[in-house]
Amino acid sequence: MVVAIELDPRMVLELQRRFQGTPFSNRLKVIQGDVLKTDLPYFDICVANIPYQISSPLTFKLLNHQPSFRCAIIMFQREFAMRLVAQPGDTLYCRLSVNTQLYARVSHLLKVGKNNFRPPPKVDSSVVRIEPRKPRPQVNPKEWDGFIRICFIRKNKTLGSIFRIKNVLSMLEKNYKTLQALQQLQNGSSGSTNVEMDISGLGDSKEDQSMDLDDGTDNEMEVEDGDADGEASEFKQKVLAVLKEKDYSEKRSSKLSQEEFLHLLSQFNMAGIHFS
C-alpha cells in the first residue's frame, strides 16, 4: 500500500485520474494536506521529492515518528544534503549533522544536477538515505538541543572559550540553581520527572536552511566571563572541571564526534549542569 501526501489539490486530482481504473488504484491512498501538519500513518519506507523549504522540519518529523520506519530516500538541496551527511572535520559539519546523526544513519546516494530539470532550478540536488537508529538513543531532546546549540555558537572556537562566555555561564548557572532548588523541594517526595522524548523541535531552526553561519566573528553576546576578583566563581570552576576531562576545553565542536558530544553531555549532567 502506498500513501501519498500532497498539498496541491490539482496534483491530487491528477494523481487520482492517472491511477483510476488501473490494477494499482486500490493500493494507493492520497492524502491531500500539509505533510508537516498531517498525522502520518504507519509506514516502513518513505520516498519523497519535497519542496526544499520543509527539509529540516520534515526530516525531524520523520525521525520523531513512532514506530520508526526502516528507511527514507529523500531528495534535498545539495548543500542541505551535504550538511546532513557531514562528518567531524568536514567544512559543513554543523548542528544539523550532529542532530540528525544522533537519531539516524545517513548516506549520500546520488547527485542530481540542476540540468536534469526543465526549467533548471537555481540549485543542485542530492538523494540521501536516512535509516533511523534502533533503538532510538535515550537522550532528553531538549537537553541535547540546548547543549549542542551552545557547542556550535562558534564551531571553530575551543569549547574552553565557548564555556567561558559570560552569557553561557550565567544561563547555565541559572539552570543549575533552579534545578538544585527543585531537587530540594522534591527530596522526600517520590516525584520523578517525565522526560519528553519529542524530537521534532530539532528541525525548527531557520539556520538549517541557510549557509554556514559560523563566520568566526565575535559579537557582544560572546564576552568572556572575566574573573573579577582573580578567582573563577565556584560554578565556573565546576564547568571548567568537566571540560578538563579528556581535554575537552582544547577541542572544537567542528571536530567532535557524536560519542564525544554524548559523553561530554553526560559528564555535565553528572556534575548537575543542565541545558534545558
Ligand SMILES: C[S@@+](CC[C@H](N)C(=O)[O-])C[C@H]1O[C@@H](n2cnc3c(N)ncnc32)[C@H](O)[C@@H]1O
Ligand atoms: C518537488 S515537487 C514534487 C512533485 C512530485 N511529487 C514529483 O516527485 O514529481 C514537491 C511537491 O510537494 C508539494 N508540497 C509542497 N508543500 C507541501 C507540504 N507542506 N505538504 C505536502 N506536499 C507539499 C507540492 O505541491 C509539489 O507537488
